[in-house]
Amino acid sequence: MTLPASADVVIVGGAAMGSSLAYHLLAHPGFSGRVVVVEKDPTYARSASALSAASIRQQFSQPVNVRISLHGIRFLRALEEHLGVPGESCDIGLREGSYLYLATEAGADVLRANHAVQVAEGADVALLDPAALVARFPWLNPGDDVVLGSLGLSGEGWFDGWGLLQAFRRKAKALGALYVAGEVAGVVREGSHITHAVLADGARIACGTLVDCAGAGARTLAAKAGVDLPVFARRRYVFTFACRGDVPNCPLMIDTTGVYVRPEGETADGRRFICGVSPGAAEDEGLAWRDDDPATQAVDWSYFEERIWPALAARVPAFEAIRPGAAWAGPYDMCALDHNALIGPAAPHGPENFLLCNGFSGHGLQQSPAVGRGLAELIVEGRYATLDLSDLAFARIAEGRRVVERNVI
Structure with a gap:
């Protein structure tokens, strides 16, 4: 599509977060402007939204994240109502299958503290001792290290992330959003405002508001606007395997x-699972990811062979006999400050009409409904009208206020 001369809102990045914002803006009764979404990879082949394990949970340690996901599950349950387009399916295969966190003695107090936060916010989560865990999941081996489990009883599960991205995008386009293939290579700034976004081919578009939804490329874009964004792309691997053993529910x-694992579906040689592991901080630094480097698509199979499979086989004896399947690598836009998103105005340390929507640290898909709605309200009404997201404001950096999320996978 041809780039228009101007737009009321220019969104850089058209994956789940950018498309959610575009949809929520155009669905807002108080908005009548033009929305342009600039996406450098319209195939989304390397988008975190497309490569994610695509899950939703309420088991966070920060109240604001619990609230965001409680809205998220309600939105996903009523997806057709929100994002339905005539002649197009809105089915994302939502399966409410729950999360189960296991803890040793060293981590049990953290699990209990998190549980108190979750229950206070209305999440349906239970703490189970080893006997109760085995009674519910007979295939589980708690060993001599597991002392406590935290199980989501409802409102958690997984879905088709690619499907959600496309549903947001289709609905946004149906409401009038213009999607342009291109990369924002620079901005024109006059005083405290950005006047134009400049594409790599030299084309310009005047903008009333510019929103950084660039995912793994967010830090680079922010720097062009004079903002130091502590968001770094980090590589994550997702592995698949099939197991003939019985691991019900x-x-x-x-x-x-x-190490995490969840079911994905049935195959000819057994039930299919996906799995992965969150590297530690030191490993994360060694996995710096550049989104212009095709080598980042390569998978380090040693993670599966040396760390993931041994841990899974010890915890679930049925996983001792498996058939490894495909694997892929994808990016997390990791917030180095506290593993929580940076949302809202870049001002006073950046342009007044520059908004940030970055650093979701692996939670972006499930948080996209609430964050898209919140930012749309902020643009149209000047405030968060339905769910206060100010805990995640970019201003907390200057304030020295960390909002640490302890449940990062």
Whole structure:
């Protein structure tokens, strides 16, 4: 599509977050302007939204994240009502299958503290001792290290992330959003405002508001606007395997080792699972990811062979006999400050009409409904009208206020 001369809102990045914002803006009764979404990869082949394990949970340590996901599950349950387009399916295969966190003695107090936050916010989560865990999941081996489990009883599960991205995009386009293939290579700034976004081919578009939804490329874009954004792309691997053993009602289980696993579907050689592991901080620094480097698509199979499979086989004896399947690599836009998103105005340390929507640290898909709605309200009404997201404001950096999320997978 041809780039228009101007837009009321220019969104850089058209994956789940950018498309959610475009949809929520155009669906807002108080908005009548033009929305342009600039996306450098319209295939979304390397988008975190497309490569994510695509899950939703209420088991966070920060109240604002619990509230965001409680809205998210309500939105996903009524997706057709929100994003339905005539002649197009809105089915994202939502499966409410729950999360299960396992903790050793060292981590049990954290699990209890998190549980108190979750229940206070209305999440449906239970703490289970090893006997109760085995009674519910007979295939589980708690060993001598698991002392506590935290299980979501409802409102958690997984879905088709690609499907959600496309549903947001279709609906936004149906409401009038213009999607342009291109990369924002620079901005024109006059005083405290950005007047134009400049594309790599030299084309310009005047903007009333510019929103950074660039995912793994967010830091680069922010720098062009004079904003130092502590968001860094980090590589994550997702592995698949098939297992003929019986592992009924398997939730998305996070082992004490940080390894996670969840069911994905049936195959000819057994039930299919996906799995991965969250590297530690030191490893994260060694996995710096550049979104212009095709080598980042390569998968380090040693993670599966040396860390993931041994941990899974010890915890679930049925996983001792498996058939490894495909694997892929994808980016997290990781917030180095506190593993929580940076949302809202870049001012006073950046242009007044520059908004940030970055650093979701692996939670972006599930948080896209609430964040898109919140930013749309902020643009149209000048405030968060339905759910206060100010805890996640970019201003907390200057204030020295960290909002640490302890439940990062």
